[in-house]
Amino acid sequence: MQRAVMKKGNSTPRVSKAVITATYKENFAYRNQMAVSIFVQPIYFLVHYFIWQAIFQTRDQVSGFTFDQMLLYFAVSSLVEFMNWDSSGNKLQRLIQTGQFITFQLRPVSHIYFSFCEKIGQRILAFLVEILPVMCFYILFGIRLIPAKPVWAVISLLLSFVLSFLIRYTIGIFAFWFVKTDGVSRAVLLLTNICSGAFLPLNLYPQGFQKFLFYLPFQFVSYVPVRVFIGHYELAGITMTIPQIVFLQAVMVGVMFLVNRALWYLGIKRFAGVGA
Amino acid sequence: MTGLKPKKEAGKWRFSVLGLYIQGVKTALASRMAYRGDFIMSMFIMMIVEFSGPVITMIIYGNGASFPGWDMNEVLLLQGIFLLSRGISFPFFMGIVWNTIGRVQEGTFDLLLIKPRSILLMSIVTAFDSEDLGKLIGGILVLRMALKRLPEQPLSHWISFFILFLFSIILMFGFALFMAGLGIVWIGNYRIYEIFMSVMDFGMYPKSIFSKSFQSILTYIIPVSLLASYPASALLGSVDKDVILALLASIVFLLLGLCFYFKIVRNYTSAGG
Numbered sequence: 001m002q003r004a005v006m007k008k009g010n011s012t013p014r015v016s017k018a019v020i021t022a023t024y025k026e027n028f029a030y031r032n033q034m035a036v037s038i039f040v041q042p043i044y045f046l047v048h049y050f051i052w053q054a055i056f057q058t059r060d061q062v063s064g065f066t067f068d069q070m071l072l073y074f075a076v077s078s079l080v081e082f083m084n085w086d087s088s089g090n091k092l093q094r095l096i097q098t099g100q101f102i103t104f105q106l107r108p109v110s111h112i113y114f115s116f117c118e119k120i121g122q123r124i125l126a127f128l129v130e131i132l133p134v135m136c137f138y139i140l141f142g143i144r145l146i147p148a149k150p151v152w153a154v155i156s157l158l159l160s161f162v163l164s165f166l167i168r169y170t171i172g173i174f175a176f177w178f179v180k181t182d183g184v185s186r187a188v189l190l191l192t193n194i195c196s197g198a199f200l201p202l203n204l205y206p207q208g209f210q211k212f213l214f215y216l217p218f219q220f221v222s223y224v225p226v227r228v229f230i231g232h233y234e235l236a237g238i239t240m241t242i243p244q245i246v247f248l249q250a251v252m253v254g255v256m257f258l259v260n261r262a263l264w265y266l267g268i269k270r271f272a273g274v275g276a
Numbered sequence: 277m278t279g280l281k282p283k284k285e286a287g288k289w290r291f292s293v294l295g296l297y298i299q300g301v302k303t304a305l306a307s308r309m310a311y312r313g314d315f316i317m318s319m320f321i322m323m324i325v326e327f328s329g330p331v332i333t334m335i336i337y338g339n340g341a342s343f344p345g346w347d348m349n350e351v352l353l354l355q356g357i358f359l360l361s362r363g364i365s366f367p368f369f370m371g372i373v374w375n376t377i378g379r380v381q382e383g384t385f386d387l388l389l390i391k392p393r394s395i396l397l398m399s400i401v402t403a404f405d406s407e408d409l410g411k412l413i414g415g416i417l418v419l420r421m422a423l424k425r426l427p428e429q430p431l432s433h434w435i436s437f438f439i440l441f442l443f444s445i446i447l448m449f450g451f452a453l454f455m456a457g458l459g460i461v462w463i464g465n466y467r468i469y470e471i472f473m474s475v476m477d478f479g480m481y482p483k484s485i486f487s488k489s490f491q492s493i494l495t496y497i498i499p500v501s502l503l504a505s506y507p508a509s510a511l512l513g514s515v516d517k518d519v520i521l522a523l524l525a526s527i528v529f530l531l532l533g534l535c536f537y538f539k540i541v542r543n544y545t546s547a548g549g
Contacts, residue, residue: 030464030465032462033464033465036465036467036471040467043474044474047477047478050481050485050486054343054485055342056341057344058344062336062340062341063339178313179311180311181314182314182318183316183318184314184317186318186325187321190324190325193328194328199328199332200332204335204339205335206335
């Protein structure tokens with residue numbers, strides 16, 4: 001009987017609901033920090049607006065993008081970035097560095113699952129506090145935030161949500177080897193920003209570099225969901241239909257999950273709980 | 277008796293503003309060296325991050341597009357100056373922002389307040405950010421690359437450039453004061469940085485690409501154009517007469533920053549501990 005109660009208490013939906021709710025409430029206390037984006041993002045967008053406005057004064061298209069498409073690209077890309085942001089890697093690194101990770105080893109829930117639920121809770125709040133107001137700004141600015149293929153866009157956004165989590169969490173795993181991973185974390189964050197299309201649409205890069213980017217997982221974090229949203233995918237001269245590229249994105253999520261688990265398996269053996 | 281004199285002199289030097297600052301730098305470096313691999317990597321990444329702006333410019337020009345009235349090397353020069361200004365400010369004094377936010381959150385800001393020196397000095401001394409030296413190296417490299425590709429400039433251009441660059445640093449210090457002051461009121465909010473970084477972003481591009489109303493804001497209200505656009509124009513010999521007003525605006529900005537910071541410190545009643 002007791003076992004049955006215990007089992008019910010620890011069931012997967014209950015744990016996830018509890019973690020999501022707790023994280024939501026915890027972050028709600030710091031909602032003002034999230035709300036900073038309402039001020040910051042429009043400024044960044046205005047900078048982009050002026051840059052591209054100046055550039056498009058001398059020509060109608062840049063790498064196949066019109067001025068309106070370029071603004072749409074940056075608007076959707078920033079929303080994807082908000083949705084995907086998470087600190088799971090940093091949290092894991094701190095837990096390992098301080099030895100507090102040992103408490104997770106004693107809990108009847110896997111850390112990756114716990115961490116993913118935390119991200120969901122945090123991003124639900126971010127959707128209300130950051131994403132919706134920024135979306136309103138874009139709409140007032142005249143950006144048409146209507147996906148070309150809504151169902152595929154949602155699937156692609158969800159996959160990029162999972163993939164970005166796996167990338168960040170994998171960086172955190174490196175703490176089993178390096179203890180402090182600020183440097184690695186910054187390096188991967190920079191690489192992600194450059195190679196995911198957060199800075200610039202990837203098809204603006206030189207052709208050879210585009211080919212290299214095609215085989216990395218980063219394009220699936222930002223560039224692919226944005227292109228799926230716009231309704232047309234092209235990189236390094238390779239054109240794909242929307243279902244094809246979303247399928248490839250799903251495969252990349254699977255590959256990244258396997259890499260993550262393999263590193264976890266190797267890393268966890270090194271954990272000695274020093275500092276706890 | 278005579279042996280005491282050099283000792284006294286050494287003590288005087290040690291507790292001077294510069295002496296204290298050097299001690300702060302030494303301490304910050306020593307503590308960061310505990311994880312030296314991570315330190316070197318972080319510094320390297322900081323340097324690489326600085327290249328992102330110029331790389332974007334190169335990609336834009338590589339695609340045949342351009343900023344009207346500016347060739348690629350001129351834009352790179354402007355961005356190099358911007359990065360150099362940031363590269364000097366961030367390691368040497370911009371650290372007061374995270375230092376203040378962190379200390380207020382933990383309650384250790386009170387410890388600085390009871391020291392027998394100015395709170396502003398103590399906040400700067402304890403905030404040397406060694407990793408940000410990577411920004412400085414990045415800025416120097418970009419500036420050097422741009423200068424190599426441009427024709428040599430006469431001495432008069434260099435003199436006006438150095439004067440304007442000094443004001444660029446003053447403006448950065450003003451930003452730091454506002455951010456640190458806000459960090460005392462807005463407890464634990466490290467995103468204060470982002471607010472100002474986003475505003476500073478306007479300074480990374482030629483002033484002429486912005487609309488007239490924005491140009492006025494960036495010259496007379498928050499003179500972000502002084503961060504790079506004006507110094508670059510001075511070096512290229514094409515600075516306009518509005519620069520005088522921008523210089524005045526930067527001094528007003530600094531004074532307002534000082535007033536704001538000390539007013540907030542006076543009203544500080546401790547938050548943690």
